[in-house]
Amino acid sequence: MSVPVWQHRRGHFNHDWLKNQFLLALGNFINLLDDLIENEELESSFVAVVLPQWEEHRHEVIYLLADFEREMSPRTLFQTSPLARCDQDTQQWLGDIVHTLWLVKHPIQNCLQEASTRLCEADEAYECLQTELKRCSNTRSASALRPLRSLFVDFYRACQKLAKAIEQFPSDVRIT
Amino acid sequence: MITSSVLPRLLIIDDLFGRIHKDRRNKERANLCGQYLIEDVTDDETGKGPEQRVKTPVAQAVFCRGQKPRLSTVGDMVENDLEGTLQVIQEGWSGRHPDRPRWAMILLDLCFYTGKVTHESNQKTLGMPEGRVDDDDPEQYFGLRLLKEIHHRFPDLPVVILSSKPRGQVSREFTQHGALAFLPRGEENSKELLREYIKRHALIPDESQEIIGHSTALLLTLRAARRAALDHLNVLIRGERGTGKELLARYIHRHGSQDVARPYVVVDSGALNPQLYASELFGHKRGSFTGADRDRKGRILQANGGDLFLDEIGNMPMDVQVGLLRVLEQREVVPLGALEGQPVNVRFISATNEDLESKAATSGFRKDLLDRLREGSTISLQPLRERLDDLDQLVESIVHSAEQAKPSVMKRQIEPAAMERLRSYHWPGNIRELRSCLYNAVYSYPDVEHLQPIHLRFDEGTLRSPMPSEIAPTSSRAGNSKDTLPEEVNGDLTADTLEAIITVMKEFQFDNIKPAELLNKLPLLQEAYAQLAVQLLKAALHATSKPTLDNPEGELLIHPAIKLITGDKSITASKAADIIKRLFALHPEVEKLIEIDPVLKQAYETALRLRPRQPSHRTTISSDGSA
Numbered sequence: 001m002s003v004p005v006w007q008h009r010r011g012h013f014n015h016d017w018l019k020n021q022f023l024l025a026l027g028n029f030i031n032l033l034d035d036l037i038e039n040e041e042l043e044s045s046f047v048a049v050v051l052p053q054w055e056e057h058r059h060e061v062i063y064l065l066a067d068f069e070r071e072m073s074p075r076t077l078f079q080t081s082p083l084a085r086c087d088q089d090t091q092q093w094l095g096d097i098v099h100t101l102w103l104v105k106h107p108i109q110n111c112l113q114e115a116s117t118r119l120c121e122a123d124e125a126y127e128c129l130q131t132e133l134k135r136c137s138n139t140r141s142a143s144a145l146r147p148l149r150s151l152f153v154d155f156y157r158a159c160q161k162l163a164k165a166i167e168q169f170p171s172d173v174r175i176t
Numbered sequence: 177m178i179t180s181s182v183l184p185r186l187l188i189i190d191d192l193f194g195r196i197h198k199d200r201r202n203k204e205r206a207n208l209c210g211q212y213l214i215e216d217v218t219d220d221e222t223g224k225g226p227e228q229r230v231k232t233p234v235a236q237a238v239f240c241r242g243q244k245p246r247l248s249t250v251g252d253m254v255e256n257d258l259e260g261t262l263q264v265i266q267e268g269w270s271g272r273h274p275d276r277p278r279w280a281m282i283l284l285d286l287c288f289y290t291g292k293v294t295h296e297s298n299q300k301t302l303g304m305p306e307g308r309v310d311d312d313d314p315e316q317y318f319g320l321r322l323l324k325e326i327h328h329r330f331p332d333l334p335v336v337i338l339s340s341k342p343r344g345q346v347s348r349e350f351t352q353h354g355a356l357a358f359l360p361r362g363e364e365n366s367k368e369l370l371r372e373y374i375k376r377h378a379l380i381p382d383e384s385q386e387i388i389g390h391s392t393a394l395l396l397t398l399r400a401a402r403r404a405a406l407d408h409l410n411v412l413i414r415g416e417r418g419t420g421k422e423l424l425a426r427y428i429h430r431h432g433s434q435d436v437a438r439p440y441v442v443v444d445s446g447a448l449n450p451q452l453y454a455s456e457l458f459g460h461k462r463g464s465f466t467g468a469d470r471d472r473k474g475r476i477l478q479a480n481g482g483d484l485f486l487d488e489i490g491n492m493p494m495d496v497q498v499g500l501l502r503v504l505e506q507r508e509v510v511p512l513g514a515l516e517g518q519p520v521n522v523r524f525i526s527a528t529n530e531d532l533e534s535k536a537a538t539s540g541f542r543k544d545l546l547d548r549l550r551e552g553s554t555i556s557l558q559p560l561r562e563r564l565d566d567l568d569q570l571v572e573s574i575v576h577s578a579e580q581a582k583p584s585v586m587k588r589q590i591e592p593a594a595m596e597r598l599r600s601y602h603w604p605g606n607i608r609e610l611r612s613c614l615y616n617a618v619y620s621y622p623d624v625e626h627l628q629p630i631h632l633r634f635d636e637g638t639l640r641s642p643m644p645s646e647i648a649p650t651s652s653r654a655g656n657s658k659d660t661l662p663e664e665v666n667g668d669l670t671a672d673t674l675e676a677i678i679t680v681m682k683e684f685q686f687d688n689i690k691p692a693e694l695l696n697k698l699p700l701l702q703e704a705y706a707q708l709a710v711q712l713l714k715a716a717l718h719a720t721s722k723p724t725l726d727n728p729e730g731e732l733l734i735h736p737a738i739k740l741i742t743g744d745k746s747i748t749a750s751k752a753a754d755i756i757k758r759l760f761a762l763h764p765e766v767e768k769l770i771e772i773d774p775v776l777k778q779a780y781e782t783a784l785r786l787r788p789r790q791p792s793h794r795t796t797i798s799s800d801g802s803a
Contacts, residue, residue, distance in 0.1 A: 007312065008312060011312050014340075015287070015341060016301065017300075018362070019340035019362035020192055020204060020361060020362075021207075023362035024204065024208055024361065025203075025207045027211035027362070027364070028208075028210030031210050031367075036210075036213060036231055036232070037210045037229065039210060039227065039228040039229075041227065042206075042207075042210070042228070153364075157364060160362060167342045171314075171342075
């Protein structure tokens with residue numbers, strides 16, 4: 001069975017961007033605030049360049065959640081052989097039953113609810129951090145930003161929880 | 177703190193962090209290093225991360241993409257490279273480059289993206305291909321295929337999965353193929369987790385350098401010791417004599433806790449008097465037996481909250497075994513003569529070179545106690561002949577330490593032929609015997625720059641002091657060919673000889689040497705003592721001689737010479753003559769000197785003139801040690 005497109009999209013967001021790039025950069029920046037590393041480039045560019053990437057990528061979560069039920073429902077099995085050979089009426093009524101049973105059997109709504117909540121929390125933590133950053137002077141040095149460390153950590157944790165929530169979705173189309 | 181030179185070296189195989197760029201550094205790699213506190217030592221200048229310095233790194237890392245090409249741009253095809261990656265692993269694991277640390281552990285990614293690098297994929301992540309459908313299929317992960325091959329070709333090399341993929345998808349597969357743990361990416365406690373995994377799984381030499389070596393056998397033992405240290409259960413160390421069991425016990429203690437104040441107490445069961453053993457271990461109350469004039473805290477209570485090392489546990493008397501079993505079972509110790517026990521929290525680290533199972537089968541050791549003492553783990557120390565990969569490092573370290581201990585000796589190089597000789601010996605006395613052999617060589621030949629096979633003496637595992645007769649001519653004496661007699665017959669006692677004796681006596685370790693072995697050494701000790709005493713007499717004779725017109729060299733006078741040696745001014749001439757006669761009767765080898773050495777001959781004849789009667793018997797030491 002081929003890997004669903006939704007699974008690829010999730011991989012690109014959660015694995016390729018959120019965990020491998022954004023969270024690593026954020027974690028590295030927190031270590032910089034903790035004076036565990038020295039990195040002038042990261043110090044000068046993180047707040048201006050890396051952090052705002054959240055605003056660009058958060059929409060991907062919204063689309064992922066919106067598309068999940070449609071793309072990962074076992075109803076999609078009627079689009080490919082052998083079930084695609086069923087007549088239209090059968091595809092319709094049988095597809096509806098399969099879809100309903102799937103929703104009853106699997107905690108899909110719980111997963112969606114959890115991910116939405118985590119996204120809201122990450123957004124809130126981000127907003128909170130940005131508000132405080134705007135209140136600060138224009139200085140973006142580690143020493144000037146150190147008082148905001150707890151806000152960076154809050155945002156990091158919120159993103160981490162979001163990543164975990166997105167991981168909870170099934171990775172294949174299931175009938176049983 | 178671990179210094180940079182001894183930081184464990186990791187190999188990180190990952191398509192994202194291992195790739196390099198033409199004209200910029202790999203930022204993702206720098207972020208990974210910064211978050212996990214790793215120092216990047218990859219030899220790929222173009223791919224170095226942004227200028228970043230990790231202040232207190234937990235490890236060094238070399239990055240490998242696991243794919244070719246390592247540097248990819250738009251239009252390139254990226255493919256997984258199994259053989260090339262295994263070659264990289266082999267290079268760093270073989271130990272062929274002594275200046276480069278071996279891989280302590282591999283961190284292995286699971287999902288490797290392949291295919292064409294398109295404008296779109298390059299824009300998302302520089303140099304990364306768009307990926308094929310199977311790349312992201314847990315059943316097809318290239319990381320798992322690689323893991324299987326690593327486990328097959330390098331079974332001792334520890335591998336930990338480093339991935340941002342969900343662990344649950346592949347946990348069965350990666351454990352089945354030998355991975356030891358899963359290190360998730362993007363976790364808040366990732367640096368603590370990596371530090372923990374290094375301690376638990378990596379193959380790393382002893383950072384304190386107390387235990388020398390980097391052979392796989394030793395590193396596996398050290399890892400077992402660190403794992404045992406972490407679980408705080410009792411540990412039994414097995415190994416032949418001289419393999420360093422006490423050093424390993426100390427290593428376990430050091431790695432057991434960050435609390436440096438935790439006590440570490442040593443009990444050498446081979447050295448303790450069996451009658452006092454129980455009192456030593458459990459303590460006693462005043463009046464509990466004859467001579468117990470005050471309360472005494474036993475070693476177990478001294479070790480409370482820490483570790484107690486019981487060396488040569490097989491020598492423990494049976495009644496003490498019963499008492500120790502009670503301590504282990506009830507976690508309390510009752511000092512001799514006490515009515516109540518005191519609670520204790522002690523981890524017991526025991527060591528033996530005996531087959532305790534056989535001993536237990538013949539009722540020589542309590543089986544239930546043995547089970548208690550090894551409840552955590554049993555760790556075996558390999559004999560030196562099975563870890564010859566460590567010989568070069570050990571020899572270098574021991575010779576250096578011998579040279580440091582005595583600055584007057586010359587710095588030396590160990591010739592390949594000498595190394596070959598050391599390598600071909602079977603080392604029944606293990607590292608202790610090697611140490612003795614090399615110290616002997618260094619101090620016996622203080623002016624030698626190149627250590628050759630002729631400088632090495634092997635004694636089937638027993639430590640042997642260099643006798644004056646064994647000490648070869650040093651350069652200061654070389655060329656002294658006034659006659660053809662060997663040096664010991666000439667009887668010259670140089671400062672070097674004396675120094676060598678003193679050094680060996682200082683270095684001599686009696687632990688683990690059985691009484692029978694000591695008694696075997698007595699004839700050698702007697703000879704050494706007799707030689708020394710006669711040389712002292714000769715020096716005193718020269719010192720007290722008086723030049724006369726007839727004899728400008730000086731007339732030899734035994735009476736003042738003996739006064740000088742004994743420091744007794746009231747000694748009579750007859751008594752001095754008796755002392756001289758007794759000196760020559762100490763050992764047959766010394767007696768022979770009378771016929772060879774004119775000074776000693778003259779002294780002996782003078783003594784005989786004064787006291788004509790021959791000594792009635794020679795002083796000897798019998799096999800039971802009595803004189």
